[in-house]
Amino acid sequence: MAQTAAALHILVRHKEQAEDIISKLKKGANFDVLAKKHSTCPSGKKGGSLGEFGRGQMVPTFDKVCFTGELLKPHLVKTKFGWHVIKVLYRT
Numbered sequence: 001m002a003q004t005a006a007a008l009h010i011l012v013r014h015k016e017q018a019e020d021i022i023s024k025l026k027k028g029a030n031f032d033v034l035a036k037k038h039s040t041c042p043s044g045k046k047g048g049s050l051g052e053f054g055r056g057q058m059v060p061t062f063d064k065v066c067f068t069g070e071l072l073k074p075h076l077v078k079t080k081f082g083w084h085v086i087k088v089l090y091r092t
Contacts, residue, residue, distance in 0.1 A: 010034060
């Protein structure tokens with residue numbers, strides 16, 4: 001079972017905006033560019049990079065996607081912070 005993961009994310013306030021971002025990603029848009037433009041999280045300035053983190057370090061719904069979701073595919077997750085578009089890069 002993986003103990004660490006690395007992910008990118010874009011945090012926005014509204015589900016519709018997150019869905020629009022996912023649509024753009026599926027059409028080939030650059031995650032880094034969209035994160036810098038739309039993310040309300042400080043990580044947006046780094047292209048949405050959260051770096052590597054351990055299991056249980058993120059809020060439960062976010063953590064679940066990072067440790068069970070398909071790699072390199074955008075995922076939509078709602079947390080107390082807002083709507084996240086998450087792209088899991090790898091797990092170790």
